[in-house]
Structures are given as structure tokens and as C-alpha cells.
Amino acid sequence: MTEKANDPIALWQKTISEIEKGLNAFANQAMGSPEFSKMMNQAGGITAGAQNQFRELMERYLLMANLPSRAQLIGIAERLQTIETQLNDMRALLQQVTNSTSAQRSPTNSPRPPRTKRPPQPTS
């Protein structure tokens, strides 16, 4: 106990922890006020509006520069994802066909354990 009280490292860690708790509590109190909500949402609204305008401007620029926009790239990514999903489905189907024609069994198709388990009896 005394050793810990005199340990400068432990004291430093305790101090940091106390400062953290204090500052968090103080900030939480400030953030609980309607004024904070008003200020935060005004700032957030301005940022969202600016981002929107910038995005529209950027899309026009990319169109002029004959470059794909973010939305178009996302569209391509989605189509790739769809193709990947279809490939996975085909692979799964192929695996099923292979399993049914060979003796090999995947872990998915291996015999399932019986559903007969009972909870262990409490020891008295």
C-alpha cells in the first residue's frame, strides 16, 4: 500500500486517470446544455451544406475533365460486388456437386452432433 503510494509512476497514472474523469464529467455537463446542441447542429448543418455544394461542384468538374465521379465508381464497385457474390454462389454450388459425387465431405456437410445436450448438474 505504502509502496504504491510512494511509487511516482503509479501516482502519475492515478493522476492522469483522475484528470480524465474530471474533464469527461466537465465536458459532459457542458454538452448536456441546449446551447451546445444548438451550436453543434448549426456547425454540423453548415459543414453538411458546404460538403454538398463542394460535391456538386466536384462532380461538374470531373464531368468536364472526362473523369468518373465517385457515384460512378461506387456503381462499378457494386457491380463488382454482385459479380463476386455470384462467383461465390457458383463456387458453393460447385462444391456441393463435387461433394455429392465424391466421398469427400466438407466441414459444412459433416455429420452434425446430436442436439441432446443437457446442462451439467449443479454440484452440491
Add this chain to the structure above:
Amino acid sequence: MSDTTASDLGAIPARIQSEIQRAIQRSIKGVEYFSSSGPALGLTPKDVLSVRGTMNLYHYRPVADEIYRVPILIVMATTNRGYILDLVRGQSFVEFLIQRGYDVFMLDWTPPRPEEKSLRMEDYVLDFIPDCIRHVQQESGEKDVTVIGYCFGGVLSLLYGSIFHDGPIKNLVCLTTPIDFHEMKLFANFADRRYFDVDRLVDSVGNMPPEMILSSFEMLRPVSRAVSQVQLWEKMWSDDYVKSYRMFDRWATDILPLSGEYFRCMTKELFWDNKIYKGTMSVGGHAVDLSKIKVPVLHAVAEHDHIVPYDSARHVIKMVGSEDKEEVMLKGGHVSLVAGPNAIKRLWPKLDSWLGGRSI
């Protein structure tokens, strides 16, 4: 008194030596930290049963010789990845459950795509969960299913359970699940209807960006992130600490975007009108009445949960209509309730002892 002081003084050289060794280790491991990635997570063997846009259903491969009759479907929170419940070996909730003989499935989420911005609450409650339940029934051959919902996954499970009260849920486990959203005071204040124009936001961004969601989580404890970085540097010499830090930090910052319409509904119906608590909520025309839930319910809450404060979660047990119901308050916070050493010691054995007898 003087003896104690003398022994303290005698211990100083050893303490200095230990600190010098730690400082050296800190520098070496600090370089390693920045040049390597964290541990691989979510590796318990599983099969993907269904993928439909943001919805993913996994089935973890049983390892026990004999399993309980009733399978478990874990419904993950829509803002977070499911691997928090499947960290590394020895620290995985899923691994714990399958080793104890449960048949475990998980409804996990991936980022909704831009075209999924129109997903609404009813898509989650009346489509995704029932679809997963059907898959679980088909895969297990059992009609009954135990549902475990974590955080907002618990809210979705409660909504599902109240609408399909004659349905297949055999047991319902909620892990730190809020229903009185006015008691999530800071979130409610951030979303104050006088200042927060959710329509304008959703209409302009489509899906809610994960950065915005992460910021709102971090604002609940604004200093903690900086302090955790200081603590990481101090404990850089400890491999266990660094590994644990990396796992939790990766998960905590790996936030999912939320579908725009779903977020709009959460804001208006839950944070503004508090409809579940007031009993006025409906999903896709189905009235939500928690008192219609009659199955055994366990609600585990955390003593120091800063995301879902106890006041926002305490009404679950009062409002469900079950006779067999229990609330258990455990030490820990929102995340340490379910993962990490605290969970291994407290929640997991409690859940096993509660669920075992109800899974036959």
C-alpha cells in the same frame, strides 16, 4: 514509519532499473507497433448462410460432441461489427458458446450500400430478422430459437419479439439494451429536435457516414481517446496490453454507416418521441407492445455503461410480459460487459448457467 521510508528508498534503484528496461522495450515495441498490423479477429470457423446487402448470416461450426437442442441467433448492433463477440482464441464469446455446446448463428452487418439508404426500421425487424430466423430453423431443424441482441441489436430483437410474440423465440437475451431513449441524455441532446434537422442531413448524405457516428460516440467521453494513447505509450512494453488495445481500438473505430431512412426513424421515433418506452411505437403497421413478450428474458446491463446508461435500460424487464425474467447488473462498461477479461469472468458464465437449462 521511518522503517517504511527506508525500505521505500531501498526499492528506488530496482524501480529505476525496471523503468529503464521498460523505456527500452517501449522504444523497440513502439517501432514494431507501427510496422505491424493488429491480431486477426473473427476467426472462429463459420459458414456464411446468407448475404443480402447489409445483412450477413453466419453459422459457427459446432465443436462439441453433443449440442443443446435450441440454437442461438445473435443479433449484432447495426452500428458495429460482430467480431467484438469473436475476438481471438480464448477471448471469443462465440468460441465460448460453441465449446459449451451451443449451436451459434450470428446476424452481422456490413456497410449499407448507397442504394440501401432507403432501408427502414421495418426492413430490419420484419424482413432481415425473420429471414435469418427461417435460415436458422432450416439449418438446425429446430423450430425454437434463442435470440441474443447486443445494444441496438437488443432493441431490434425486442421489436421483433413483441410483434412475433407467438413466433419461434424460445428465450430472449438482451445485452445492455436501451428503451428509454430520453435517458440517453447526451445523444438525446445532440439530436434535440429544435436544432437537429435530421431530414436535411439524411436527404443530403444518404446513409449516415460512420465518421459522424464515431464522433458522437467519442464525444460521450471526449478526453478518453487522448488518455488511452498516453496509456498505450506507457504500457507499450507489455505485449498483452498492446494486443488488447489494438483489438478493442480497431473495433471501436470500425463503425458502420447507418441507412439514412433507418437513422431518420431512430432519431424521430426513438430520440424525439421515445415511442418504445411510451408504448406508441409501430413498425410497418404492427403495434409494438413489449408486454406481449412472454418468453424467458435475461437482460444484462453494465454498471459503468456510458453509452447505454442504466436509466435508459432498466425498464426492459419491467415492460416485458414474461414471468421468467431477470435483470443482472455486472461490473464493467458497454464493451467490457461482452468482451475481454471482465466478460470472461462475469457475463459469459452467467449467460451459460441461465441459458443451459432453457436450451433443452
